[in-house]
Ligand SMILES: Cc1cc2nc3c(=O)[nH]c(=O)nc-3n(C[C@H](O)[C@H](O)[C@H](O)COP(=O)(O)OP(=O)(O)OC[C@H]3O[C@@H](n4cnc5c(N)ncnc54)[C@H](O)[C@@H]3O)c2cc1C
């Protein structure tokens with residue numbers, strides 16, 4: 162070309178593909194909260210990390226009701242830059258009967274309105290996870306998306322890498338971090354954990370409704386970035402099943418969903434019908450009325466507590482987050498995000514220390530389960546293990562009799578007629594005692610449930 | 616042509632169609648939210664470039680014109696197996712319509728001594744299909760459009776394209792250099808190999824050329840684009856009448872009514 166510069170730089174052609182076996186110190190499977198936290202922690206410790214995600218971007222495959230708990234994330238990244246939706250200004254716990262009654266306890270401590278907002282924010286995982294992974298990339302992590310890990314590679318008993326669904330798809334590294342979430346097919350295929358018992362898995366379905374910001378502010382009595390998290394129990398929330406429903410406010414959308422044992426779904430209670438019934442309950446319907454449904458999704462939540470936790474370390478591998486069953490689903494609490502990040506963080510630290518010592522066997526990685534044991538994660542899981550056992554005994558009472566009795570008692574107590582207030586109180590007490598099995602029954606139950614709110 | 620052919624493949628970055636929304640109030644495309652991805656017909660272009668390289672030898676160079684982030688589509692092409700990439704990026708290119716876009720690509724292809732330039736059928740965001748013929752016109756090269764498959768004849772310096780035409784197909788032999796527009800869906804694009812993908816996204820760097828590098832700074836951009844956008848309108852969907860008829864006679868009657 163006569164008019165172009167003669168010095169134009171020609172492209173370098175590289176036909177030969179380099180081989181990246183053992184080019185990275187660690188491979189992380191899954192760019193969710195736990196995987197990204199682990200990758201970021203390791204990169205900060207100077208390791209070369211390869212983060213593999215099956216979705217087109219982190220978060221695209223993520224189903225999530227919505228409250229992200231940020232105490233640990235805050236230590237890792239500047240949370241002020243994160244795409245957060247609203248902070249949780251109000252929590253409500255509500256009993257719904259199948260007849261349309263609602264009995265609720267709501268709390269709005271003024272402290273939650275001040276920074277750091279009790280470290281509780283609604284987020285859209287699609288946006289948040291992508292942002293979080295970007296922070297990891299900035300710290301030096303290599304993120305490769307649209308790549309599904311199908312199995313681990315072994316050398317004897319030691320895990321030495323992963324196999325992916327891509328051509329030329331095997332890659333080796335000293336440590337593999339399994340952070341694949343609740344649907345942990347790789348860990349199961351590799352025999353690192355058993356398929357969870359049906360009782361230990363909840364199914365969750367969720368819908369997202371689009372409403373405008375002002376409508377949400379008005380309906381939930383919110384201002385600015387304030388948001389609400391409502392939790393529902395009882396027959397009106399999930400029918401005969403063991404579980405609950407939730408409503409969370411985002412900026413311009415509302416997430417509505419139910420979560421209950423897969424066991425109950427298997428016995429014929431379909432997720433669609435359950436969600437439908439919940440959304441048409443008179444206590445819930447007005448919250449989403451007129452909203453346009455923009456998303457429907459279903460997902461599994463492990464909820465076996467500490468008892469169902471698999472081994473967390475192997476020669477050459479660790480398991481973190483939901484894949485390790487680190488979720489608290491007690492009815493009052495549905496938390497996994499904070500434990501996912503906490504476990505990723507401890508795993509990342511332990512791996513960095515082990516690599517520094519030039520070892521990656523199980524014993525060298527043992528600091529991870531040890532540190533987790535000392536953290537709030539395992540402690541919380543233990544604490545709530547009893548809840549599942551309690552639920553099993555008190556299902557009928559908790560989810561059917563109590564909501565109805567509460568509603569009846571309220572009706573009696575506040576009745577406007579010509580008998581005395583005292584007569585109303587007596588009648589109300591009568592209703593509740595009936596349901597709880599008299600004074601002795603009530604006392605026993607109160608004792609069993611004392612830990613629920615502690 | 617003993618070393619095989621210099622194959623150039625044109626790849627464009629477009630907003631992810633799944634994520635593009637139309638603002639119902641203004642009628643404009645909401646492109647900013649949508650992540651940018653490789654124009655999917657260009658996957659067919661990349662695949663046939665790689666197949667051509669396998670058949671005749673040589674190299675595949677991916678080129679794109681766009682902002683610096685358009686590097687991502689070059690990475691996609693290199694991940695699939697292209698040998699290298701060129702990013703045409705310059706503020707001067709901003710607002711270019713198909714005329715200057717094809718001029719820039721044409722000059723770059725000439726600069727690369729291209730024997731074959733392979734494009735996609737059309738882009739998913741503007742879908743004019745004008746760029747491939749534009750490249751051929753600017754350079755005075757032969758062109759093959761709506762190509763289903765390619766058959767190289769390196770000894771004769773000819774590329775034969777099987778073209779999809781109404782009622783069948785035709786086979787056209789074109790002298791090199793030639794610009795090809797592959798039909799969308801003409802082949803099954805190969806997935807990137809894992810190690811190649813890692814290479815493309817970590818180590819591969821495209822060279823960057825500006826408008827003045829190509830000597831066309833006075834011929835590109837909005838000012839040199841003949842397209843003038845008069846206005847935008849949203850078309851409201853028209854509810855179709857659905858009628859099920861039982862017999863041919865009924866159908867005839869219905870048609871008669873309408874006509
Ligand atoms: C409906 C619902 C509501 C919830 N609500 C709350 C809540 O309000 N508060 C709370 O704290 N927690 C909540 N949780 C729990 C919380 O979502 C999880 O505990 C948390 O996301 C776990 O993080 P993780 O990184 O372990 O797994 P995930 O976030 O599930 O991430 C796993 C990642 O790995 C990827 N992946 C999976 N398999 C592969 C593979 N083979 N190869 C490559 N990549 C793979 C996935 O695409 C995904 O990106 C809820 C869960 C559900 C389902």
Ligand SMILES: Cc1cc2nc3c(=O)[nH]c(=O)nc-3n(C[C@H](O)[C@H](O)[C@H](O)COP(=O)(O)OP(=O)(O)OC[C@H]3O[C@@H](n4cnc5c(N)ncnc54)[C@H](O)[C@@H]3O)c2cc1C
Pocket residue numbers: 625626627628654656657660678679680681709710711712713714716720733734735736737738740741742743744745746747842844
């Ligand atoms: C009415 C109208 C208004 C427009 N207004 C604007 C505007 O205001 N601002 C703006 O930025 N754009 C605008 N455009 C888009 C711009 O003109 C086109 O994106 C560009 O000229 C390419 O044309 P195309 O996408 O139709 O390509 P096509 O001819 O449909 O593409 C065919 C093939 O050519 C190749 N190709 C096309 N473009 C490139 C590229 N950039 N790099 C590498 N290969 C390529 C690919 O292989 C592609 O598959 C407008 C388009 C139209 C039709």
